[in-house]
Amino acid sequence: MADPSRRRLPDPTAKPLAAECRQGDEDTAMYDEDESSGMENGSAASKEMAIHTLEEVEEMKKAFLHLMESQGIRGPHYRFLHGNTIEIIKMKQQTKDAATMDISHDIFPIIQPHLYSWIKLYGKNFLHWFGTEPEIVVTEPELIKEILSNKEGTYPKTIVKGYFKKLLGDGLAVTEGEKWSKLRKLSNHAFHGDCLKDMVPAMIACVETMLEIWRSYHGKEIEVCGEFRLLSSDVISRTAFGSSYLEGRKIFDMLSNLGVLISRNVFKIRLFGIGRFIRIRDDIEADKTEQLLHDSIMEIVKKRQFEVQSGKADSFGSDFLGSLLKGHHDTDPKNQISAAEIIDECKTFYFAGQETTFSLLSWTTFLLAIHTDWQERAREEVLQLFGQQNPNSDGLSRLKTVNMILYETLRLYTPVTSIIRRTGSRVKLGKYEFPANMKVSIPPLAIHRNPDIWGQDAHFFKPERFSEGMTKTTNGNPTAFLGFGYGPRTCVGLNLAISEAKIALSMILQRYKFTLSLEYVHSPLIVLSANPQHGVGILLQPL
Ligand code: HEM
Secondary structure: OOOOOOOOOOOOOOOOOOOEOOOOOOOOOOOOOOOOOOOOOOOHHHHHHHHHHHHHHHHHHHHHHHHHHHOOOOOOOOEOOEEEEHHHHHOOOOHHHHEOOOOOOOOHHHHHHHHHHHHHHHEEEOOOOOEEEEEEEOOOOHHHHHHHHHOOOOOOOOOOOHHHHHOOOOOOOOOHHHHHHHHHHHHHHHOOOOHHHHHHHHHHHHHHHHHHHHHHHHHOOOHHHHHHHHHHHHHHHHHHHHOOHHHHHHHHHHHHHHHHHHHHHOOOOEEHHHOOOOOOHHHHHHHHHHHHHHHHHHHHHHHHHHHHHOOOOOOOOHHHHHHHHHHOOOOOOOOOOOOOHHHHHHHHHHHHHHHHHHHHHHHHHHHHHHHHHHHHHHHHHHHHHHOOOOOOOHHHHHOOHHHHHHHHHHHOOOOOOOOOEEEOOOEOOOOEOOOOOOOOEEEEEHHOOHHHHHOOOOOOHHHHOOOHHHHHHHHOOOOOOOOOOOOOOOOOOHHHHHHHHHHHHHHHHHEEEEEEOOOOOOOOEEEEEEEEOOOOOEEEOOO
């Protein structure tokens, strides 16, 4: 816990920094361009100040490295200004180029080769650098539990800036304190219990629309990642925002555009404060996209408000957007939700609702296409429960085999590949002591492939390992499975995602047998979430 009375530790992230990486880590990475530098122009004086600062910062780094080494925390050598980003880019490029026809489910060395190598070299907890920003990688379950279960704000979320800020605003996924509690309460209500049950017909309608298109692919191959991307966009648009497919589509195109800009700039280093003077083409495009995104969301919000004001509807509605608008008009200032908060929540849920669920559906279909015995078992269960009828919410909770398959998919092909926090103050974590404001990264895949937790067969697809429930499977170790995170910031859309995946799979299994395309190339890649780089082609055989 924090103890401010003690000796001051060197602050490796003390401002001003000399150079920074544009992103932290691949997916949940936070953008770190320094916008508070106080450098108003590129005058000689300010340049001199920057040089002086560089020296100071390097001194600080040395003191910090000494402190880490004295605690037994090691890591790859820090390189001037770049940290370890060049090595990371090289390692990732090598594994990306090595796309292969061999299918191994041990994707950690492929998509996060730097973490894989450095855990082997430096141990379970180590230090690496994104530009001049240090990051502690933690893979010890006990420490992970301590970090993620903390409720006192000792390990808050990192501060989002730049392109990521444009994508998520200051919405639920990144905000802290009272604002977080207020928004979390609202979304907990909107995505659980009866509200979730009410969403089932809309989800079924979305899957029916997708399957209508699949009819023209009978006996042919179809690429399913694109299909599932559209499906999950459609589901979140209709269930949370009551908006049409086309309205939602506009928003997703803009979110995808921001996603591309983020991915393209993940490891780019910019000299300190330079964003103030030189705006690259991507900055301009990101600003434009942010404005368009804002306008499109406002259109949907205003439409809903107009329906009430004009007397066409007697309430704002019971979906997520309706709850946000009710909050906007709440007379109690404690519960009030501002217009800016509504926009940020909409962005967050459009993004989070789509990006991860489409990845889960794509990988599950891929796994069932090669493990046809499990496909058959899942189909039997679906037909026993629903026959040829559409799924219903009671039946969904009784889909045991499908549930096991989904959790095993999330274990092996976890969409969220880094869970990131920072130290809110000076902290003691296990036997370590860290200064304030340090980034702490938890890579779920490192834990999901750990043979001490999951056994020597950790790399194999074995849904039966979940047959006796999560607690038994993980031997009472609550952070052994991090597909949806852990602690107070656990995924709020968990139940929606699992229901959507169960409905889609049930309806596909009722209609088709499928096998993997002979053209399939196994090359998972992190583009915000972990995805099949070249898509997943399957051959559809109607039943
Ligand atoms: C298979 C699908 C999904 C996966 C694997 C997933 C994974 C995760 C994970 C790992 C976290 C924790 C991040 C952290 O601790 O930093 C998280 C948080 C979150 N997820 Fe999901 N998610 C999925 C679907 C969804 C859906 C459908 C929605 C929206 C309806 C959603 C909305 C959110 C939000 C808003 C948070 C932040 C919660 C908070 O900070 O209080 N997710 N998700």
